[in-house]
Amino acid sequence: QDAPATALVVVAAPESGMEWAHHERILDALPVGSFRTRLGDGVLLGVNDELVAFADAPSKAALRGRPATEFYATPAAREEIVATLRADGVVTETELELETLAGNTVWGTLTAVTVTHDGTTVVDGAIRDVTERRQLETELRQRARRFRRMFKHHSAPMLLIDPDSGGIQNANDAAAAFYGYSVSELTGMTVTDLNTLPSGALDTHRGQAEEGERNHFVFEHELADGERRTVEIHSSPIELDTDTVLFSIVVDVTERADYEARLETQRDNLDVLNQVLRHDIRNDLQLVLAYADMLAGELDGEHADYIERVLESADHAVELTKTARDIADVMLTDPDADHVMSLRATLEAELAEVRSSFPSAAVTVDGSIPDVTVHGNNMLDSVFRNLLKNAIQHNDQDSPDVTVSADCTDDNTATIHVADNGPGVPDAQKDAIFGKGETGLDSDGTGMGLYLVDTLVDSVGGRVTVSDNDPTGAVFSVTLRTGP
Known part of the structure; x- marks a missing residue:
């Protein structure tokens, strides 16, 4: 970005004289503000379109004849620029705070040279708008100050770590209290002085944290008095003062571990x-x-x-x-063991086993079993096995009759119904029968099978209910989420 300013100065200083208009078309094409002023009083003699926009001016005419001093935020800054131009004849990439005609504060970098012709000295210059960069830098500095205040006074132990060397660049007061070292002592150490893992393994973990592949670790750290504590480290890369550091929060989980x-x-x-x-x-x-x-x-x-x-x-x-x-x-079972599986294959396998084990019972399917996947786990077959056996074993009829049906709904669920012709379940016990050890009315069972059904279905985000069958018996309904 230095090139436009240099090019402008060369073009804006023709050997033939002081005419600005001769070069105005060229200057208007430049992506930086260009101008010519008299060195003595600073009156603007010429400007290009970019400077008009930069100064919030309605036109070039609105700027010509104005003294440049109007645009300096502080008179001292202009006096310093003039002094440099008188002494050296040039200023290069000098950052200035300026004010536009609309009263807005802007920042620009000035490059200018003096040119003398027929006894008159003028200044040809270019100014580049760096307001956004300055605002960003100011915002970053403010964020850094807020971060440092938070870092120092936070109650959780915190470390700033060099991702390459593992050196501790900073530590807060809570970290000093936890480890038993002073802040200055910690900042002279590396993570290998605290961590009981070999340095090679720590290098790998730091690389994972720096790349964002992983930010949660469990380590064993040794304190200043030799005591070892189990800690969780939450470590993420952040930009601080133009450098990348690992911001690490230390949580003591020894008792929990x-x-x-x-x-x-x-x-x-x-x-x-x-x-x-x-x-x-x-x-x-x-x-x-x-x-x-x-x-x-x-x-x-x-x-x-x-x-x-x-x-x-x-x-x-x-x-x-x-x-x-x-x-x-x-x-x-791991709570995260939930996965999708075939409803038809699982249910048909249990139907075949129950028919083989209880040949005197009539076990039929009403309609067809939907060929869908449902959320379950490796024990979903136990749900259907227990419901089918419960419908037969707790049946008071000479010929147990069990009917299975299934349907899918628009809310991404599938419901499986197991209906029997047994004694049914009284309304007062419809909720209680799924409790641990509940046997139900006049039952010789332990109730553990229905407790297992309810526990298994709940573990995969489903639900099980019981209702009356017509004309007699009960209907157990299992609702499961369909996949994927």
């Missing part, structure tokens, strides 16, 4: 206990079933009814261990 570690250990222990108990219980139940089967062929009458009841109870207990396993899996 210890608590989470204890929970993880407890969860693992409970998982092992659950597996062991289910394994041992099922082994004992297998013995009960085996001996009961042998006795069933030897007894008749009332005793045969007793053995049949034993077999039913043992089978139910085996199902309970499976449900307990599913509930444990739900509790250990």
Whole structure:
């Protein structure tokens, strides 16, 4: 941008004389304001279109004959420019605060030379508008001042880190209090003096933060007294004083990390206990079933009814261990494990299994199952399995009749209905039956299956309800979000 000013001076100083108009067409094409003034009184002799716009003037005529002193924000600035021109004959890229005819404050950089002809000295010059740049610089300086005030007085430990070397360029008072070093001591250290990770690994993490690939880290930091604390670091690159630094906020999460570690250990222990108990219980139940089967062929009458009841109870207990396993899996499932899966394939697989396990029950599909994907997880099959078995096992009819239907709606959901001809669910218990351990009216079950259904459906953003079937029975409806 220096080139236009230099070119202007060359063009504006013809050897043939002092005529400005001869070069006005050339000067009007320049992207900078051009002018000629008398050195003595500063009266404007000529201007180009760009200077007219810069000065908020209606025309060139409105500027000609005006003293240049009107446009200087301070008289001292003009006097300094004149003194330099008298002494050196030239000023180069001198930044000035100016005022336009409309009273607006603007900034420009002035380049000018003196030319003497027939005993008269004039000044040919060019002025470039740098108002926006100055405003931006002022705004950046103000932001930097506000940031530094916030940085120093904030209650959270904060560090400014050189992304290349890892050197700590600045630290606030909270960081000094947390680490046990003074601010001046911290600014003479690098992050490797605090972090227990090897320097090579830290270099990689700093690179990720600088590139914006990652801004959240969990480290172990060592304090001045040798104590080690688990910290979360939130680090992002910012521009400060024309340099890029990593602005890092330090959060002490030692207690939380210890608590989470204890929970993880407890969860693992409970998982092992659950597996062991289910394994041992099922082994004992297998013995009960085996001996009961042998006795069933030897007894008749009332005793045969007793053995049949034993077999039913043992089978139910085996199902309970499976449900307990599913509930444990739900509790250990990652909340982010939600993904889309085929509704038709999942439901048809469970229908086939239930028909095989309960040949005396009539399990039919009303219409067709929509070929859509729904939001679920790897345990969605347990939802349909429990509802289908519940409709058969808790049915008081000699021939359980179960009808499955499904439909999609305009609100991006699919609803699956499982209707039975059993005793139904009283209105007073329609909400309670999904609670943990609720058995429902006159039921020999534990209610864990419906609790599992409600928990699984809720975990993927769905809902399950129960209503009356016509003329008798209940309809369980599961609504799921359709994919993707």
